[in-house]
Amino acid sequence: MEKLRPGKGERLASSHTGRPCLPWSQLLLLGTLLSCGLGGSAQGPGEWTPWGSWTRCSSSCGQGVSVRSRRCIRFPGEELCWGDTHEYRLCQLPDCPPRAVPFRDLQCALYNGHPVLGTQKTYQWVPFHGAPNQCDLNCLAEGHAFYHSFGRVLDGTPCSPGLEGLCVAGRCLSAGCDGLLGSGAREDRCGHCGGTNDSCLFVQRVFRDAGTFAGYWNVTLIPEGARHLRVTHRSRNHLALMGGDGRYVLNGNWAVSPPGTYEAAGTRVVYTRAASGPEETLRAAGPTSHDLLLQVLLQEPNPGIEFEFWLPRELYGSFQAQVQALGRPARQPQPREVELPRAEPPAVPAAVPPRTLTPAPDPCEPCPDTRGRAHRLLHYCGSDFVFRAHILGRQHQAQETRYEVRVQLVYKNRSPLRTHEYVWAPGHCPCPPLAPHQEYLLAVQRLVSPDGTQDRLLLPRSGYARPWSPAEDSRVRLAARHCPV
Incomplete structure (x- = not known):
């Protein structure tokens, strides 16, 4: 129940006991719980005043602390207010100059040349970081084997060199995602401070297509906005990553990149490859600023590539459509052509009635x-x-x-082309299909086997093959302007 306070223009009435009473209109709301005549009083916590303004940053450069406060207003008999009287937030200023004296060093230096420990001896003091409480001003006497604690450090002093956390009121606190020190607020997997992961979806799949030849195979599209990306596999194959401009980020053009951190799509991709075993991983915090294409460079059958990331709900539909349009190798194994031994034709009985042959159904599925x-x-x-x-x-x-x-007509080539060529496509039912005696615009890749015995032109599954027309000719020439040189 809300506590009642005398408003503007109101005054407290008095009962026959001499104690102040509330107005009758408010007494009706309280009913029998409060009674002026019985001398009852409202119990419970008091009320806070509004927060004051934030103070200036405690530091003139680098990280510091800003504070605001409030007061608890309570009547006799009421409990203290629930909550804190002070709130601290992190303030970030431009980095300090390289030769700037650290904040803790300055505080220790204030006691240089001053008598301490009840004697007239003076010392030169430097910070000591081995004491139990890192938010005490523990200073070591230079040239001596002892340190002295001068009380608490000032608010905003780093708890320890090289580590996060600032000292506030004698405690080491870290800032939450809301910027408040000690709040404990964290971003959820969707990137929302204090969220509950309800605004994004978790995408987790395994790519198991084995492939029928050595070369690059599409695994999945990593869409714009993806967070907490993780890809892993165990094989002699290599993960490859291509940007939206068609340029490889790592392991492209048949060259294996060294492990390390790579910049891609506005985030850092950490690529690791185990030295003791055939294991590779890709990790990125995200969010990605544009689409990335994940591929695998096959050298042996694919045992499975696990990938996962978080994606905003509103982007999941378009991601599904893009993956379907991307195209992958056929998932179902195609029947191999084998030669069966010839057998003698069976004797045809006389007067066999004629029968109508029905065409066999097309085993090929529609192309994406x-x-x-x-x-x-x-x-x-x-x-x-x-x-x-x-x-x-x-x-x-x-x-x-x-x-x-x-x-x-050649629009782009990285090595000479002959007038008469052969183009290979994976599967018995290639996508897209090419009809004989027709003209097409083709974008193909050159695949050379590791031993150098095969040099082929490959049309990837769901690759680029459009019937040639003057309009398609114009579109291709326009696309060439957007590719990196």
Whole structure:
């Protein structure tokens, strides 16, 4: 129940006992709980005054402390107010000059040349950090094997060199995400101070596509806004990361990058590779400022790549659509072509009635939608060759499809192209499919086997293959302007 106070223009009435009473309109609200005639009094905590203004920062450079206070107003018989009378917050000023004297050193130096310990002897004092309470002004006498505590350090003094935390009222406190010292407030996985992770979703998956050839395979898109990214696997394969401009951040262009920290999409990506075993990890706090493409450079069958990150709820739908448009190798194993031994044809009985042959259903699934400027720009910038090709023929070979093409116009090439080339696509049902006797704009990659015995042009699954037209020609030339040189 709210405590009643005399408002403006009101005055306390008196009962026959001589004690002050509340106005009758307020007494009706209290009912039988409070009674002037019985001399009852309101119990409970008092009330706080509004917070005062923040003081100036305790330091002139670097980190310091600012404080504000309030007072507890209570009537006789009421308890003390619940809460603190002072609130401290971190204030951050420009860094101190390189040769500036530390704050604790200045406080110890105030006692230089002054008698202490009840004698007339004087000493030169420097900070001593081995004492139990790090927020006491513990100073060591230079040239002597003893230290003396001069009481508490001033508010805003660092608790210990190189560590977070400032001394406030004799206690070492760290600032929460709200900037208040000792509040304990922390950001949730969504980046909200004091939140409960209810504004973002946890994405956790395992990429298990094994691949049928050595080379780069798309794993997933890491969307803009992703936080707390973690990727790990155990194999001789290598994780690769590509920026939205088509430039590799690490392990690109068939070159393995050293472990370390890499700047990408506005965050720091920590790349580790175990020296004692085939394990790699990627970690990034985020949030990412733009999309990243996670790939794997296959050298052996993929045992599984685990990846996880947190994503704002409002971005999850677009992330799902982008992943579907990105395209991956076929998940279902394709039947291998094998030669069966010939057998003698069975004897055909006489008068066999004619039967109608029904065509076998198409075993190929529909290809994902790969339209859009972002898809064109990603594959154009990340490819080795972009050219206009006339499809002369198509041949299925086990787990791959080989296209025979005639190169008619080259837009981009990192090595010479011949007029007559072969383009390989993974799977018995390649995506996108290329129809014979048609013209396409193709963006392909050059894949050289580790032993150097195979040198191929690869059209990635769900890669860039558009029917050629003057409009598509203009779009490709425009995309070339946005790729890094």
